[in-house]
Amino acid sequence: MKMISLSRLADLRPTFIDEVVKRVEACEDEVVKLCSRLVQFPTFNPPGITTDCVKFIEEYFERWGIRSKIYQNKEGKLNICGEVPGEKPGKILYLMHLDVVPEGDRRLWTYDPYGGVIADGKVYGRGACDMKGSCAAAMVAAKILSQLDPEKHCSAEFWFTCDEEVGSDEHGAGWLARTGRFKADVCLEGDCFMFPGRPAIDIGMKGGMGTVRKTFGKAAHGSQPHMGDNAIDKLIRVLAYAKRLEEYPLEIVDEMKPVYEACIKYYDEQETLTEEQKAGFKRIWRHPTVSLNLIKGGVKTNVVPDSAEAYLDIRICPGSNLQPIKEQLLKLIAESQVKDVEVKISGPTGGYYEPPNSKPVKQLIKTVELATGITPTLKVETGGNDAIYIKKYGLNIPCLGFGAGDEGLLHLTNEYVSIENLVICAKVYTVFPLVYAK
Ligand SMILES: [Zn+2]
Missing domain, CATH: 3.30.70.360 (Alpha-Beta Plaits)
Structure with missing residues (x-):
């Protein structure tokens, strides 16, 4: 973990970005409560009904004067997009999903899986980690961004979609990608998981x-x-x-070798993992x-x-x-x-990856550094997520991942998201449109 001096990055007007970061910090309570509230919508899939959850987000956008639109290809399968126009060139597409996997045996849960209980610096419940925490961070980012001078940032679209957990080709992100709804210069997908306080960016997918x-x-x-x-x-x-x-x-291409070596180090440093699990993480990149x-x-x-x-x-x-x-x-x-x-x-x-030295990757790294003071680790998503449809349908949009979820907790009983990660995520989501330049 490398701490960087913010004053060295004066060209990016750190004072202004610092101010924005402070505004996000002041919204900690809001992002935590939003996450808790989102968890309380039982969007388990199947059936994955998102109607009420989407209406809640629509009301939130309306309250803050953010224009939004609902897209639906089937009753109960709602998707929503909130738009924050900016005057700098370029558009970021935030891609979040609202459905969650079923909770399994309720007796094994310490707290009600749809209670959104806040305790010990965490929000508990099904979907807290995957990925209503990222959704809450995106909502707060949209709100703060919409209150800033549009000259300071590029445009952003905040998408909240259905059916990620069961395959979204019919009603969710796959359908939206296929029918030309996604138009942007870069996609930031929320299904990316990090260890507490250790920001990481997914630059691809296995x-x-x-x-x-x-x-x-x-x-x-x-x-x-x-x-x-x-x-x-x-x-x-x-x-x-x-x-x-x-x-x-x-046989790995040269430009990805350092990324996989960094992945090995990232997992190897986690005290919460057993030696056997660490050995597993060492193998899966080689x-x-x-x-x-x-x-x-x-x-x-x-x-x-x-x-x-x-x-x-x-x-x-x-x-x-x-x-x-x-x-x-x-x-x-x-x-x-x-x-x-x-x-x-x-x-x-073959999965996909964005070249580690490409412009959007560098800009997201810089964003994380400015927003958190920590240089993020670049890694690759081991499973799958909705970004794959952007690739499948040949949309020319680089896809990166950053999210609030804690690594290793998705789909587990007693799933939670740490408040520390929620705030980090909200900061990064808010600052990215200020740093991004097409
Ligand atoms: Zn997910």
């Missing part, structure tokens, strides 16, 4: 491939396994070989990850199964060469020498 493998055998009575050919036994053998793909080193996520097979307790099927989720760092990985996977399966195996590979996709 790609990967899904593979279904099916093995076939011959049924027999379970008491005479030698008379059959057990498809589950065969599948287990194939999977053990496929898993070895994790030992294969990725090797593919192979996760066995679905398995099915067998018909009855006393029948030797004649077919079995598994789904492997394989993720690869953007900026690495996909073809040799696919070849290696097929080679490993062949080495298992299991006969009657069928492999279907979907993808592979």
